[in-house]
Structures are given as structure tokens and as C-alpha cells.
Amino acid sequence: MFIVALNDYNKIESYSDNENRLDIAKSLFKTIIDYPWFQNCGIILFLNKKDILEEQIMHTNLVDYFPEFKGPKKNAREATAFITKMFVEINTDPDRIIYSYSVCLLDPENIRSVLGSAIKDMIIHQNLNNKISKCCCF
Numbered sequence: 490m491f492i493v494a495l496n497d498y499n500k501i502e503s504y505s506d507n508e509n510r511l512d513i514a515k516s517l518f519k520t521i522i523d524y525p526w527f528q529n530c531g532i533i534l535f536l537n538k539k540d541i542l543e544e545q546i547m548h549t550n551l552v553d554y555f556p557e558f559k560g561p562k563k564n565a566r567e568a569t570a571f572i573t574k575m576f577v578e579i580n581t582d583p584d585r586i587i588y589s590y591s592v593c594l595l596d597p598e599n600i601r602s603v604l605g606s607a608i609k610d611m612i613i614h615q616n617l618n619n620k621i622s623k624c625c626c627f
């Protein structure tokens with residue numbers, strides 16, 4: 490599991506040469522998913538604080554921090570989709586699926602249902618891949 494704060498798109502870290510927090514998170518995410526121990530693992534990406542993003546996006550524009558964003562202003566759904574895509578595209582392994590969920594981690598019912606769904610999807614996907622790789626084709 491990897492957790493990213495959606496509302497960090499406009500935050501800068503002074504201790505890290507004034508680097509954007511999402512850029513720092515992307516670098517860490519890449520390091521983790523490329524690490525040999527995690528090569529055969531499913532990855533769950535939690536895009537946290539969706540509730541805060543929905544408020545924040547009304548006052549700050551994502552394109553001011555990420556010029557490649559082409560979506561409309563004040564649209565939390567488009568901003569979330571853009572941020573999700575930034576992280577998912579880091580994955581270079583075509584066999585690995587990144588399960589991404591926009592959540593508010595303070596909502597236990599939401600987390601319970603998302604985790605159940607994500608884990609079930611990963612197990613099914615892994616079992617299907619194992620069966621297909623063991624299958625003999627003539």
C-alpha cells in the first residue's frame with residue numbers, strides 16, 4: 490500500500506530544495522515499486538484526502554503547479570484523475586496492476602470496502618495469471 494495526499498499538489502518542501510510534495514511522493518513510489526522485493530506484488534495506491542482536495546481545488550489551480558494538466562479548473566474529479574495517472578504511469582511492469590482508490594482515510598467504512606475490493610481483485614488477478622502461465626497450449 491502506498492498513500493498519497495491529493496491535497497499536496499500545491500505544497501512545497503523547503504527541506505528538499507523547494508520540491509513539490511507530489512513530485513517527492515512520485516520519486517518514493519518509483520523507488521518502492523522498482524525495488525526487487527516488490528516485483529511480484531500487487532500495489533494499492535490510496536489517493537487520500539479527497540474531501541480536502543474538493544475544497545482546496547476551488548481556491549487553487551492544479552495547472553499552476555503542474556502545467557501539463559489540461560483539465561478544467563475547480564474540478565476535483567479531473568484533478569484526481571490527473572494525479573492518479575501521474576502515479577500509475579510510473580509503473581513500467583506490464584504484468585503489475587496498480588489498484589488506485591481516491592479515499593478519505595478517516596472514513597473507516599470507505600476504507601473497509603475499498604480494501605476488501607482491492608484485495609479480492611489482486612487475489613483473482615494473481616490466480617488467473619498463475620493458471621494461464623501453467624496452461625499448455627498446442
